[in-house]
Amino acid sequence: MADAVHIPDEAETRARWGDFAWTPENEAKARTILARFPKGREQSASLAFLDLAQRQVGADTQTQGWLPVPVIEYVAKQIGVPYMRVYEVATFYTMFNLAPVGRYHVQVCGTTPCMLRGSDDVLAACKNKGLVKGKTTPDGLFTLTEVECLGACANAPMVQINDDNFEDLTYDSTIAILEALAEGKSPKPGPQIDRQVSAPEGGPTSLVAMVSENHDYRGEW
Numbered sequence: 001m002a003d004a005v006h007i008p009d010e011a012e013t014r015a016r017w018g019d020f021a022w023t024p025e026n027e028a029k030a031r032t033i034l035a036r037f038p039k040g041r042e043q044s045a046s047l048a049f050l051d052l053a054q055r056q057v058g059a060d061t062q063t064q065g066w067l068p069v070p071v072i073e074y075v076a077k078q079i080g081v082p083y084m085r086v087y088e089v090a091t092f093y094t095m096f097n098l099a100p101v102g103r104y105h106v107q108v109c110g111t112t113p114c115m116l117r118g119s120d121d122v123l124a125a126c127k128n129k130g131l132v133k134g135k136t137t138p139d140g141l142f143t144l145t146e147v148e149c150l151g152a153c154a155n156a157p158m159v160q161i162n163d164d165n166f167e168d169l170t171y172d173s174t175i176a177i178l179e180a181l182a183e184g185k186s187p188k189p190g191p192q193i194d195r196q197v198s199a200p201e202g203g204p205t206s207l208v209a210m211v212s213e214n215h216d217y218r219g220e221w
């Protein structure tokens, strides 16, 4: 199960984030986002605004970003709805962090398909690299969260790290990814085995002639 996060003290949070406002670049992005919705439907921009705000906090803190209360208040004001309307969105989706996280937010899927395919090995690799569920490593690099299904079950087990999915993991490939990130490298996202997205390992096993030519199978059926 996902762990409850520890939301920081509000006074401290207000002192740090009380004057949050869009950067000029994000101001322009926010205008573009709002323009997608009809007048009176500005609330529809909640998700996109929260994402933009979290990324701005992330850029400020060199982390994946999170949503302090004053930032959520700012977003609510921007779209002209009560704070609660935006807060309920922020608390519903696990893509939003309600507490500070590290530079890399390692979200390990522990739901049944991933669990059956080896998420325990993925978690063991994280543990052996010093990651603790619900906590950020002392160097501020990694935060480990166990999450529910991330919709990539065909490539189980998998983790999402910031904006990337790493799939078809083993203990060793998880260690390699964490080590590469710690060294400032950018490991290749997606399947970590010989597999194109969720196609069979080693290449297609049916309609193989379609891979290299537009083969017409109809006469053979």
Ligand code: FES
Pocket (backbone or CB within 6 Å): 109, 110, 111, 112, 113, 114, 115, 148, 149, 150, 151, 152, 153, 156, 157, 158
């Ligand atoms: S169960 Fe892990 S991605 Fe769906």
